[in-house]
């Protein structure tokens with residue numbers, strides 16, 4: 159089995175780095191990748207040693223979203239719902255992890271890649287990357303619950319507008335709207351980086367306390383209900399002609 163998600167445990171810093179590992183596909187999330195992530199995140203829920211989880215991508219991209227090959231073909235609304243639900247569950251499990259989580263966005267992100275980042279507690283973005291909730295241009299909405307999470311991360315008016323406009327934004331804009339906490343310019347993720355240091359230098363007890371406070375501050379039941387509704391809505395749009403045409407145009411464009 160290929161490791162579509164690399165797991166590096168750093169014992170001294172008590173940090174786990176998860177690296178999406180399909181650089182040739184810009185780390186698009188395939189069904190197999192979802193299955194691997196699911197197992198890894200489940201384990202982290204039982205982990206009493208890790209004080210920080212970082213999610214990043216191999217190569218030039220953070221994540222190009224759902225794999226448009228895997229999620230397509232002759233699927234009906236029910237099947238679309240089933241497939242979208244699987245990644246929604248992963249996003250939910252990431253959101254509720256007992257330790258802080260950082261999306262270290264090493265490069266571009268699209269669609270579900272932005273949803274995955276939204277499931278993390280903090281987002282740091284590479285200054286030369288570009289980032290977009292582009293689902294609107296594909297005839298769908300966010301389908302993993304990440305639209306719901308976006309409303310938790312930035313001002314609701316800004317979230318609403320970003321989902322409708324589906325525009326691609328710079329790292330600076332992400333920082334200015336509060337989606338990203340900071341930008342960085344390094345190419346290699348290093349645990350001694352100034353953005354990571356504050357986490358590493360706090361104790362496990364402190365970090366777990368702050369994370370639990372963060373989760374208590376949210377109405378998790380309501381959040382889950384809204385994420386479920388998002389999956390349901392997207393599953394209907396998934397089988398629309400507009401979406402099928404947008405996906406077919408993407409693959410035609412790539413063959414040129």
Ligand SMILES: C[C@@H](C(=O)O)C(=O)SCCNC(=O)CCNC(=O)[C@H](O)C(C)(C)COP(=O)(O)OP(=O)(O)OC[C@H]1O[C@@H](n2cnc3c(N)ncnc32)[C@H](O)[C@@H]1OP(=O)(O)O
Nearest residue numbers: 182183184186222223224225226227268269270300301302
């Ligand atoms: C599930 C849903 C949700 O939100 O819930 C979603 O995420 S919808 C998915 C939303 N994502 C997107 O629409 C992103 C579509 N991708 C792109 O716009 C572009 O590929 C970029 C991500 C900007 C990267 O452009 P760049 O010029 O660097 O690379 P490229 O276009 O040549 O792509 C490199 C290889 O990765 C593949 N590739 C890229 N994105 C993919 C995706 N989302 N699904 C499946 N394959 C994908 C290309 O087909 C190509 O494969 P070959 O080398 O074999 O030709």
